[in-house]
Amino acid sequence: MDPVFLSRLQFAAATMFHFLFVPLTLGLSVLIAYMETRYARTGDKTYLRMTKFWGKLFLINFALGVVTGITLEFQFGTNWSRYSAYVGDIFGSLLAIEASVAFFLESTFIGIWIFGWKKLSAKAHAGVMWLVALAGNLSAVWILMANGFMQHPVGYVIKDGRAELDSFMALITNKHGLLEIIHVVPASLLLASFFIMGVSAWHLLRKQHLPVFERSFRIGLVVGLVMAIVVGITGDMHGVNVSKTQPAKLAAMESHWETQTRAPLVLFAIPDEKNEKNLIEIGAIPGILSFLGFHDFNAEVTGLRDIPRDERPPVLPTFVGFRTMVGLGTLFILLTLYGWFKRNHLTENPTYLKIMLFAIPLPYIAMEMGWIVSEVGRQPWIVYGLMRTADAASPISTTQVFTSLTGFILVYGLLGAVGFYLMAKTVKQGPEAAN
Amino acid sequence: MELQAIWFFLWGLLWAVFFMTDGFDFGIGTLYPFAGKTDTDKRIMLNAMGPLWDGNEVWLITAGGVTFAAFPLVYATMFSTLYTPLMLILFALIFRGVAIHFRSKIDTPGWKKTWDFLIFIGSFVPALLFGVAFANIFQGIPFDGQGFYHGNTLKLLNPYGLLGGVLFVLLFIVHGANWMAVKSAGDLQERMAAISQKAWMALVPVAVVFLLASYYATNLWDNFFKYPVLFIVTLVNVAALLSIRYFVASKTYFKAWFASALTIVLCTFFGIIGLFPALFPSSLHPDWHLTAYNASSSPLTLKIMLGVVIVFIPIVIGYQIWAYHLFKDPVTEEDLDMDEAY
Numbered sequence: 001m002d003p004v005f006l007s008r009l010q011f012a013a014a015t016m017f018h019f020l021f022v023p024l025t026l027g028l029s030v031l032i033a034y035m036e037t038r039y040a041r042t043g044d045k046t047y048l049r050m051t052k053f054w055g056k057l058f059l060i061n062f063a064l065g066v067v068t069g070i071t072l073e074f075q076f077g078t079n080w081s082r083y084s085a086y087v088g089d090i091f092g093s094l095l096a097i098e099a100s101v102a103f104f105l106e107s108t109f110i111g112i113w114i115f116g117w118k119k120l121s122a123k124a125h126a127g128v129m130w131l132v133a134l135a136g137n138l139s140a141v142w143i144l145m146a147n148g149f150m151q152h153p154v155g156y157v158i159k160d161g162r163a164e165l166d167s168f169m170a171l172i173t174n175k176h177g178l179l180e181i182i183h184v185v186p187a188s189l190l191l192a193s194f195f196i197m198g199v200s201a202w203h204l205l206r207k208q209h210l211p212v213f214e215r216s217f218r219i220g221l222v223v224g225l226v227m228a229i230v231v232g233i234t235g236d237m238h239g240v241n242v243s244k245t246q247p248a249k250l251a252a253m254e255s256h257w258e259t260q261t262r263a264p265l266v267l268f269a270i271p272d273e274k275n276e277k278n279l280i281e282i283g284a285i286p287g288i289l290s291f292l293g294f295h296d297f298n299a300e301v302t303g304l305r306d307i308p309r310d311e312r313p314p315v316l317p318t319f320v321g322f323r324t325m326v327g328l329g330t331l332f333i334l335l336t337l338y339g340w341f342k343r344n345h346l347t348e349n350p351t352y353l354k355i356m357l358f359a360i361p362l363p364y365i366a367m368e369m370g371w372i373v374s375e376v377g378r379q380p381w382i383v384y385g386l387m388r389t390a391d392a393a394s395p396i397s398t399t400q401v402f403t404s405l406t407g408f409i410l411v412y413g414l415l416g417a418v419g420f421y422l423m424a425k426t427v428k429q430g431p432e433a434a435n
Numbered sequence: 436m437e438l439q440a441i442w443f444f445l446w447g448l449l450w451a452v453f454f455m456t457d458g459f460d461f462g463i464g465t466l467y468p469f470a471g472k473t474d475t476d477k478r479i480m481l482n483a484m485g486p487l488w489d490g491n492e493v494w495l496i497t498a499g500g501v502t503f504a505a506f507p508l509v510y511a512t513m514f515s516t517l518y519t520p521l522m523l524i525l526f527a528l529i530f531r532g533v534a535i536h537f538r539s540k541i542d543t544p545g546w547k548k549t550w551d552f553l554i555f556i557g558s559f560v561p562a563l564l565f566g567v568a569f570a571n572i573f574q575g576i577p578f579d580g581q582g583f584y585h586g587n588t589l590k591l592l593n594p595y596g597l598l599g600g601v602l603f604v605l606l607f608i609v610h611g612a613n614w615m616a617v618k619s620a621g622d623l624q625e626r627m628a629a630i631s632q633k634a635w636m637a638l639v640p641v642a643v644v645f646l647l648a649s650y651y652a653t654n655l656w657d658n659f660f661k662y663p664v665l666f667i668v669t670l671v672n673v674a675a676l677l678s679i680r681y682f683v684a685s686k687t688y689f690k691a692w693f694a695s696a697l698t699i700v701l702c703t704f705f706g707i708i709g710l711f712p713a714l715f716p717s718s719l720h721p722d723w724h725l726t727a728y729n730a731s732s733s734p735l736t737l738k739i740m741l742g743v744v745i746v747f748i749p750i751v752i753g754y755q756i757w758a759y760h761l762f763k764d765p766v767t768e769e770d771l772d773m774d775e776a777y
Contacts, residue, residue, distance in 0.1 A: 052774070059775075063536035066489070067529040073499055074525050077514025081582060084514075088507020089732040093740050096500035099493060100743060104751045108490035108758055114775045115486040119761055162507075164733040394515035395583050404522045411526060415533060422540055432774075 004393040006401040007079040010408060012375075014071045016368055017412045021065030021419075023367055026140055026185065027192025028058045029133035031219060036126040045434065046211045053212065053431035054196065057423055062110065064419045068412070079401065083382055083392035087163045090156055090171060091146055098142035106135035140188070141181050148177020150383050151374070152245050163386065179241055180374075183234040186227045187370070190332060191363035193224030197339075198360035199427050201353040204346065212431045214346070221343060225336035232329055236292075243293035246384060247302040248311055249377035252318040254289055256303050263289040263301035271315040276305050313379040321372035328366040335359060438737045439712075442505045443727040445744060446714065447707030449501055451700040453494035454565070454603075455610075456755075458699050459692070460488040462611020464531060464558020465604065468551060470615075470630060476623055477551065479766045481535060481777040483618035486762045488535065490755055492528070502714075504740050508582075508730035509714045516576055516584040520568055520591060524561045531557025539777050562607045563600040567591055570599025573653040573706055575718030585719065595652040602645050605638040606702065609679060610695040616688035620765045624688075631683050631691065642676065642702075655709025665708055672701035689763075 032054050039047035073095065076084050084092065109131045116125060149155075155170030156163040165171065197220035200213035243250045250256070255271040255278055256263060267283030287297035294301075304312055335356065342349055382389040463480050471477035484491075503510040514521055530553040538550035574595060577586035612631035616624050649655045659665045675697040682691035710716070714730065717723035731737060770776060 059536065060540075063533055067532035070492075070496065070528055070532075071525060073496060073503075074514065074521060076503065077499075077510050078518050078521055079515075081511035081515035084503065085508050085511040085582070088503050088510060089736045092500065092503030092505075092507050092510065093732070093736050096497065096504035096740060097743055099497040099500040100747045100751065103496060104490065104493045104747075105754075107493045108751075108755055111486035111489050112758055112761065115482075115762060115770075115773075117773065117775065159733070165736045165739070168735070168739050394511075394518070395581070396515055396518050400518050404518075407522070407526060411529065415529075418533075418537065422537065425541075 001398060001402070003396055003398050003401045004390055006398065006405055007393050007396075008389065010079060010401060010405045011075055013405070013408055013412070014068065014075060015375075016371070017408075017416070018065065018068040018072060019368065019371060020364060020416070021061050021068065022140070023184075023188035023191040023363075024061045024195055025058070025065045026136050026188035027190070028054060028061070028195065029129065029136050030189060031192055031196065031223065032058055033126065033129040033133045034219070036122075036129050040122040040126040046215060049212050049431040049434065050216055054216070056426050057199075059110075059114065060419060060422050060426065064415060066107070068415075071408075077394075078404075079394050079396070080382075080392050081394035083387065085162065086387055086392070087149070087156075087383060089162065089164045090149060093165070094142055094146040094149070094171075098139055098146075102135045102138040102142060106132055106139060109135065137185055137188075140185060144180040144184055145172060145174065145177040147374075148174045148180055151180075151378060152176035153383050153386050163383075175241060176245065179234065179238045183231060183238050183370075184367075186230040186234065187363070187367055189223055190227035190231055191367060193220040193227060193336075194332070194356075194359055194363045196220035197224060197356045198358075201356040202427065203430060205350055205353050205357070207347070209430050210347070211434070217346060218343065221336060221339045224332070225340055228329070228332040228336050232333060235326075235329060239292060240295060243301075246378070248304070248307045248313060249318065249373075250293055251302055251304045251307065252313045252315045252377055253322040253373060254301075255315055255319040256289060256301060257305050258303040259300065259306045260303065261290065261298050261300045262287045263293075263299075265289045265292065269319070271319055273312075273315050311380065313377045317372050318377040321369040321376070325366050325369040325373060328362050328369075332363065332366075438734060438741070439727040439731045441741065442731065442737055443711060443714065444707070445741075446498070446501060446505060447704060449494060449498040451703035451707070453491075453498050454606075454703055455696045455699045456491035456494055457488065458562075458607045459610040459614040459695075460484045460491055461558045461562040462607035462609070463615060464554050464611075465562060465608055466611055466615075466630065467558070468555045470612075470626060474547070475768075475771065478539060478771050478777065479619055479623060480615060481538065481554075482766045482770060483615055485535070485777050487758060490758065492532070495528075501740070501744070505732055505737060506714055506725070506727070506730045507732060509725045512578060512582045512725060513572075513715050515582065516578045516586075517568055517591075519588045520564050524564050527557045527560035527564075529557075530554075531561075535777055559604070562604045566600035566603025567596045569603075569706060570596045572715060573599070573649065573655055573710065575653075575716040575724075577718045578723065579717070579719055580723045595648055598641070598645050598648060602638075602641050602702075605634055605641055606695070606699055608634045609638055610692070610699060613679070613683065613688060613692040613695050616683070617692055617763070618765050620767075624765075628683055628686070628688070632680065635680055635683070639676065646705075649709070653709065655706060658708055658711055668701060668704055668708065672698060672705065675701060 032051055035047050035054065036051040038044065039051055109128050113125065113128045113132060116128065120128065149171065152174060154174050155165065155167040157166040196216050200217040200220065203209050203213040204217065254266065255269050257276055257278070264284040264286045265288035266281050269278040269281045272279045289301055290299040291297050293299065304315065339352065342352065346353065378384055380388050380390065382392045463484055467477065467480055471480050502513070534550040534553040534557060538547060538554065571591050578584050609631050612627045612634060615627040616631060619627060675694050679691050679694045679698065682694055712726040712728060713724045714727060715725040
């Protein structure tokens with residue numbers, strides 16, 4: 001095993017684990033800030049109980065998100081030093097801006113929020129939560145802009161053997177990055193809404209703490225429905241953009257081998273990358289892929305065969321990832337739409353509540369799959385068209401990476417188990433008693 | 436001053452502020468298993484840094500991010516050649532972060548003991564290894580013009596490197612004990628003041644030996660002899676170090692904490708001034724030194740980042756001072772009864 005492969009594995013493991021916590025932090029912070037504002041405005045204690053209950057879960061999740069996030073900043077230097085030296089002028093500055101503009105704000109004010117219940121007025125305390133929510137999402141904006149540069153490099157010139165910043169304006173108005181932001185931020189709200197609905201469903205099924213969880217479920221339902229639709233729309237915009245800027249990714253997403261007009265959408269296929277075809281293909285609908293990619297049934301879609309072998313991404317994970325994400329995205333719209341029509345009779349509908357309870361992991365799966373499409377689909381490039389992943393790794397030994405990777409798997413495995421245990425325990429305990 | 440030189444000193448300042456702020460958290464965590472006799476003592480120690488340590492840690496993220504943005508080649512070479520110590524620091528920080536949050540969530544002895552141990556490891560290991568790493572950087576790291584490392588990680592634990600590690604641990608212990616003296620009362624406060632004084636007695640000789648050893652093991656003093664006016668920094672540093680003792684003895688603990696904060700900043704600046712213009716010197720050949728001039732980002736990036744830092748870092752300092760002010764009073768039993776307390 002070479003250090004590049006192990007470094008890729010380590011980065012994938014560390015990023016995917018980190019992203020189990022990020023979206024809930026982003027989405028739940030906003031929803032808690034809303035609940036606490038309602039409390040500060042109305043004095044209604046139910047909103048206070050909601051704030052405290054969801055706040056506890058938020059903080060367990062937040063702790064894990066922060067510590068696993070440090071890993072990512074370290075890894076660009078430890079494992080991807082050639083990448084860092086080559087694009088640090090641009091990529092590094094986005095990370096530094098994220099830290100100084102957003103992460104400071106989030107980390108300082110979360111401390112004030114946790115310990116400031118008696119030191120601040122109710123309104124000021126709610127305001128602190130809004131700052132936390134704003135800062136978290138602002139962090140996401142800068143990180144996604146940095147990722148946008150890796151996907152679609154803009155605003156740079158090659159000088160003295162590295163990429164140097166040419167236009168900061170171009171960098172921060174990168175269309176790819178902006179599309180990521182309007183897709184990922186709403187998706188995080190969607191995930192948080194499903195989390196709230198699922199946990200609330202568990203209590204509603206037991207007919208306990210009804211005021212807290214009926215109200216929580218309803219907030220989750222409204223936000224979830226709106227966000228499910230927004231995520232669908234922005235996902236479509238994203239797809240159209242990828243078709244233009246990353247044809248290899250589009251072809252891999254669809255396991256599409258032959259360049260053709262009126263390209264069909266295949267419902268199910270097993271890609272055979274060696275022989276450049278699909279082993280099995282079921283349910284080809286003519287013209288749909290052309291329409292999805294270019295909003296034109298007759299558009300020509302480049303097939304993988306017309307892309308040099310050494311510029312093709314791995315097809316199977318990209319193909320499966322895309323199908324899973326889109327399938328689940330559709331399901332989210334249906335589930336929330338159904339819930340909306342039954343919103344006044346939720347407690348009389350245990351089957352729906354059970355489904356929503358078991359739906360908690362689904363947005364997590366959808367988002368991880370989305371990242372697989374985005375990042376695996378970008379291969380073999382680390383910066384699309386500019387630098388190959390194979391050329392980006394540090395000159396370090398296999399033993400070093402093997403040891404650290406083993407460490408990550410063990411430590412993250414334990415942290416995941418502890419985090420899950422604490423969250424489950426907190427959920428079971430339920431909110432404070434009403435008084 | 437040129438843009439690169441300004442960035443060199445900003446880079447140094449960010450590391451100094453990180454050591455100054457998170458330094459007392461590391462010190463408290465290192466003292467934690469020894470000075471925290473009862474569960475209440477331990478919880479007072481955790482809650483004394485509770486509202487602040489998260490924000491303190493971001494100075495590290497920012498120092499790292501700014502190294503990446505302003506000196507990408509330094510970031511790339513530093514992090515890849517020091518792979519093993521940095522991974523150890525990273526794991527330690529992961530343990531610390533989770534342990535502080537989770538320790539008081541479940542009230543069983545086994546659960547608490549496990550996290551207590553990790554709070555100690557997560558504080559002591561970074562304190563020691565940051566010292567070892569910086570002392571080794573002062574000596575030069577064995578890497579070549581291509582960024583290949585030609586050393587042995589265990590050799591980082593050479594006498595001068597270890598001396599740097601011990602110096603950092605003692606600095607942070609004094610600083611942490613001073614913060615605890617501010618944030619506690621009664622018996623615990625007295626014990627913390629006593630610890631601060633004892634650790635100070637060890638710190639002074641170690642600091643003197645470190646400064647002397649730097650003359651033989653490194654070139655740090657060269658810049659001082661070239662520009663003798665810089666000795667003012669050293670003099671103020673010595674004055675700050677001595678005044679810690681005075682303030683602790685006169686029970687003005689916040690002033691003592693401020694003096695240890697100043698000591699840490701000036702100790703860091705001893706190294707930063709001595710290194711200039713190198714950020715990451717090579718011990719193999721002077722031509723391979725990574726300096727503010729040969730490893731920096733483009734002028735455009737440096738200018739934009741300077742704008743960002745000049746606007747936002749004062750804002751950050753402003754709200755962090757507000758946070759410190761908000762939580763300046765000693766931790767009380769009532770604070771520990773709060774649901775959210777650590």
